[in-house]
Amino acid sequence: MKALVKQWVGRMTESFWLLPAIMVVTGVATAFALLAIDRGGWLPVSVMGSSWLYNGGGTGARTLLGAIASSTIGVAGTVFSITIAALSLAAGQMGPRLLRNFTRDRGNQFSLGAFLGTFSYALTVLRSVRTQQEGAFTPHLALSFGMLLAFGCVATLVYFVGHMASRINVDTVIDLVSDDVAEAFDALVVEGDNLDPPDLGAWREGAIVVDDRRGYVQQLEEDDLAHWAAEQGTSIRLLVRRGDYISPGMPVAVLTVPVEDADGAIRRATALGASRGSRGDAEQTVRQLVEVAVRALSPGINDPHTAMSVLDRLGAALCTLAGKTLPNGVHAPAGKVSLWVPNVSYESLCDVMFHMIRQNAAGNAAVLIKLVDVLTVVLATEPDRTRHAVLGRHIEQVALDVERTIGNTFDAAEVRGRIHRFGTIRNAMAARSPLSSALLGLDRDV
Structure with missing residues (x-):
């Protein structure tokens, strides 16, 4: 179960839509908060009469918010189009497997989220504006903050163009992937010496465990599986490791002593996916x-x-x-080897x-x-x-x-x-x- 949770968390943190979605929700929540302040009259009279706040009427407010909403959603479409064009260029020149480096890029996500969040904010505030005939309510604070967001979107557009131009440079891509390699290597190194690997003859007459799933091993909880094997009094020799592809009916492990629910334990300690994930896979x-x-x-x-x-x-x-020292995949949580994983x-x-x-x-x-x-x-x-x-x-x-x-x-x-x-x-x-x-x-x- 822990492997599935880690797999889900990894997908969420690397997904393209998560940060823009958070920024959209934040924009709507901010609009409701500022509208509540405007309705409650919590701002002092001196602040309300300041030249820094919007002091126009309802008609002008609707025009202004409509302009902000229409322009930001239009630019958001342009940003999305530029992103797709950059992804197509990167896929053709540097390989489709590098697209993940573009989709998980926080700069691209923030740029799209800034425009979508401002659009959502403007729409939320717009629905509350009332003219003289409708009851005369003009949210001065919310309007002023919307204008500030519009200026921020202008700066975001300039940032996005420069950011995307640098990201499609092959040297920049190489550096980004090199950082991933360095991070993976740092996680791979172990402190101290490895345990001596046991003789493979211990599994010569062992029980074979097969898996009926299919997909790449994206997560493998070695410590959990090692402790389970130690509690059951057996030793597991895994035949697959993180990054390997499992086909239905494929042997994935050999046990020195047959144990009930061994296939379930291996299933709970692993998470498969349709593609080979790079996180944790050096x-x-x-x-x-x-x-x-x-x-x-x-x-x-x-x-x-x-x-x-x-x-x-x-x-x-x-x-x-x-x-x-690189790990050799030998685990002995109770002083006796309970798990041996083929390792890098x-x-x-x-x-x-x-x-x-x-x-x-x-x-x-x-x-x-x-x-x-x-x-x-x-x-x-x-x-x-x-x-x-x-x-x-x-x-x-x-x-x-x-x-x-x-x-x-x-x-x-x-x-x-x-x-x-x-x-x-x-x-x-x-x-x-x-x-x-x-x-x-x-x-x-x-």
């Missing part, structure tokens, strides 16, 4: 950034500089993981980051050079030797692509020189010798 956030680079390398766009910018951000993200590893992250870019950059010496340089920077910051082997495997794949796809001998030699520098730094770190010569390119021995 690999998915990386895929969104990689998609920008892959589209930039397509023949229709042919923008290698964007791909190189993405590689810089990916390298910076890996540098933040240097020397830090350094190798899987690197594969998601670099495989597709390298494959689509085949024959592009500039992008391959940047890829090798990024891997070299990550290598120089990473003290873990096992991670050096992961980075070295990607370098070997780049070397194979160079021999296969780059026919220009000078370009190929340039990439080989960068690969040679990677090997020099790796050997220097393995021998625990000073890196200064390797970093400056003075040591030519691999």
Whole structure:
């Protein structure tokens, strides 16, 4: 149940309509509050006679409020049209999966909400205005505040145009997605050491749990499921993790000891969705950034500089993981392993980051050079030797692509020189010798 609640809260906080809806309700509530003040005569006579407040009659008030309402709803339609056009441009150039970054943008939501809220406020106040023949009621305070809201809408329109112009810039989009990657990586790191994983043989004769649902795992409450397994005296080896797709009848877990309602416990600890959510899914956030680079390398766009910018951000993200521990998915709340979840590893992250870019950059010496340089920077910051082997495997794949796809001998030699520098730094770190010569390119021995 907690997983479903978290899924619902996540959808609400990232929905496009929530903030505009709140601003519309706020506008209506503010109108009723100010009308109550006007009707109650709570304002002193000195304030009512001030030149800062509206002092006209009912006819003028209706004209003014009608102008505010008609203009704000018209501009709101224009804002919505501009947003849709920007979304179409972003979907075509940077990928439809990045649309969420535009729809959850608070600047876009606030701009639309400001116009809709002012429109709702003006309509609410307009219905209370009475001319001399109808009883003569002119809400001076509410009218004055409506004029202030109209001026605020003018400023909001200027802000929105500049904001949207910056948001459709590819470098801005890359930075926004990079922030998501950094946030996901920070949440991924664990303090201290992981528990030792148990022998898989413990589940060799275990009971299989299947799931009849379908969809991507968007939420997974590992701690709740681990405590439930410990209370039931069993141990669960999950076969899926956050971001995996579950098909009807698919095996999702193996239990050492069969327990009644195990499928119900797993169902309560997970929440599925039609799309793969990026919140809490480090690999998915990386895929969104990689998609920008892959589209930039397509023949229709042919923008290698964007791909190189993405590689810089990916390298910076890996540098933040240097020397830090990633979770291995082992949970033992009662001192005994009760849950083991397949988890994100350094190798899987690197594969998601670099495989597709390298494959689509085949024959592009500039992008391959940047890829090798990024891997070299990550290598120089990473003290873990096992991670050096992961980075070295990607370098070997780049070397194979160079021999296969780059026919220009000078370009190929340039990439080989960068690969040679990677090997020099790796050997220097393995021998625990000073890196200064390797970093400056003075040591030519691999």
